[in-house]
Amino acid sequence: MTTAREREAIQHDFQTKMNEDELLNCMRCGFCLPACPTYIESGMQEKYSPRGRIALMKAVKDGLIEPDEEVERSLDLCLGCRACEPVCPSGVKYGELLEDARDIINQNKKHSLPVRMLRKGVLDGLFPHQNRMINVSSLLGMYQRSGLSKVARKIGFMELFPESMATMEKVLPSVPKRKEMKHRLRHFEPDIVKKATVAFFTGCLMDTMFLETNQSTITLLQKVGCEVVVPEGQLCCGALHGHSGEKEKAKQMAKQNIEAFEQVQADYIITNAGGCGAFLIGYDHLLKDEPEWADRAKSFVSKLKDISAILVDLDFHHQHLRLPDQIVTYQDSCHLRNVMRTFDEPRTLLKAIGGVTFKEMEGADRCCGSAGIYNIVEPDMSMQILDHKMEHVKETKAATIVTANPGCLLQMKLGIEREGLTGRIRAVHIVDLLLEALN
């Protein structure tokens, strides 16, 4: 619940802090509506559309309405997939408006004690500290390896959790050993004549739970002639914080990352997670009001590239790639597509693999419902979206679903498990598949 006083404070901050020009930039043509997953899935309710949400933000700012539960609900249900941005002819920066609005609401709202503890524990205590990420992940690894996970499943412990989380627990990848996560190498020479020096942004989840994918990424970069440096001192990109209304925390993390990458004279900064990439590429906007950081952020942003983009640039798709005959389909990472605007490259790479029949699924450019922690906080809408997604997957008859972001990967694994297709369809990160094709 939001108290009357909190509402007043939120309204005040909307009036003083929301970007009026950007709100006015929306001319309400409605071209965004068909692109919005929550508009479609809610049975075409305008309040769950980008145009509706912007109208609500503007109305709160104009004092036409109060920021009541319904307004919050409208914003909470937004996936933040930003599919509305590339289709907006006026170029409204919806993602920025959403983040600002969420930040204002969150900063003025006193959460209940359990929520506060959880937010503090996770957002302050865990993600900004890579060593703690490793510790928590290794606990999960112990849980998996010790046989505890089997026991937990057997005695039905997981049934105490929402269905989506219980299924999620089953599909989590096997976490590497703590030793592997802690002692990672930081410098890799190219396999062929050097073409570029790249700094690799490892990501917090990618460097723990998905460490193997990070190793594959580095291997591929070496194969195409990159000297790879993994800068020390880097940490979580801050997306989780930015998206959940913790802008200040996100700024601190952005600064630390910029500093870490300034230590390396790299031509490019490479990411292999669309979600991180999209947040990193917004660092210049995030830090725009801090003069001493603005230029440094711009320089950081200008070097950023997704792994698939650099692989295509360096002709990886002309190497000999081969997999057993199969149909492969690709699920776009929303942020890679809508924010990084990288969507042709992964497809180019997949089509280059011998034995692969690439089949585009309907709505591949539409969110899978993972959306950061959305599938945990909004399980109903998330699972509805996922179920529709899986129908399109099945239509392609694909044996392999390829993704480019850890969240999407887990969500697709979850979808496979829910449909009872485990063993028949697999979900992989694109770099793992490319490495497999190369070997």
Place this chain on the structure above:
Amino acid sequence: MIDSKIREQLVAIVGNENYDDTISGRLVYSYDATPNHQELPDAVISPKDKQDVCQILKVCNLEKIPIVARGSGSNLCGGTCPVEGGIVLLFKHMNQLLEIDKENLTVTVQPGLITQDMIKQVEAAGLFYPPDPSSMKISTIGGNISENSGGLRGLKYGVTRDYVLALEVVLPNGEMIHTGGKLAKDVAGYDLTRLFVGSEGTLGVITEATLKLIPKPESKKTMLALYQDIEAAARSVSQIIAKRIIPTTLEFLDKHTIRAVEDFAQIGLPTDVEAILLIEQDGPPEIVARDIQHIADICRSEQAVDVTVAKSDEEAEKLTTARRTALSALARLKPTTILEDATVPRSEIATMVKAINDIAIKHNVKISTFGHAGDGNLHPTCLTDVRDKDEMERVEAAFADIFAKAIDLGGTLTGEHGVGVMKSPYLEWKLGEAGIAVMKGIKEAIDPNNIMNPGKMFAKELKKRVVIGE
């Protein structure tokens, strides 16, 4: 406010889940794509079927509650802004394609169906529905009919009106009537179908429509002609028509529009020219080839600096799709974009383009122009800021001059966007007092309680016509 007893009756008709009177639920239906108009409805109702519509209208007629039927709210005349409150009616449950009749070449649809979704299904059956308003990817058929929408293919194929064969309409008293039929000929009585087309929701609620389809053209070609002189482009348009060639599409974009569109679409439009014409012809391949050649020759003889034909269907599609975003793309330049669609006989297009430029200079406002030049339908668009009161007054004065000029040239206030609230103060300029009186008579006969989209079409205060030059 809707009285609690009436609320109960309405909820009983549609169910709780289809009745929304929360403040945020109402706010998101308080606007459409028209700038500067916003008013809260008292409730938002989604009828499940036509019987619900009949019952809702009966209640509203008895209680004199305004009713505003709304598709996707993409109109540009304030047509679905509930200026007098009341109920906004949504058609999200009534959005089905009911039948494609391949023997009579018709399609029967519910009003909430998205135009483009219908077009796709119709084309999959090898048939063709030509009206293609720029908003078609989100606009609904019900909205298209109520506004009599045009589009890029209007020059050759006409507008929505030319494709509506039959309508099912619920009148304000709750009675349902059926007009027309799957008929090529029908003179049984007044042409009520045409009366309801373009009536902007002021007479009744359309609950079903049967539309005419034609065979899908065998082929099409798309070309761009580039100009360094805006009036040369306009002259080319008149010349093409005068030489008895009717292209499917003959679109005009000035340099600001080109730049804004290119900024968004990034398809390689030339940004260093003053104007372009986007031209499309369809039909049997040999005729298309011949026409395109003729048109290219005409454009060159009118000082086009370059003429290029799209190499593939995808390239052509990109061009027309980009053109459809023109208005919204212009919106990226300034906080407020106000556009009009004054229309003149196509022989006067060059005169009108020049007049618009002169009027912009006279009132010191920034006007970009694009539009369906081939059918004389231009979209002069003013880039402004609602917060700048002084400029807004000049914008209004400029548009008044544009309306007056269009009418002087034998044209009209609005070619395809409708009157709504935006142009109602000027309607008398076009129709005269007697014309307005006839329309009012019709309105009062069908909707004596004035519950159907009140505040539209007939303005409370009329603008005085000032003769230009005085």
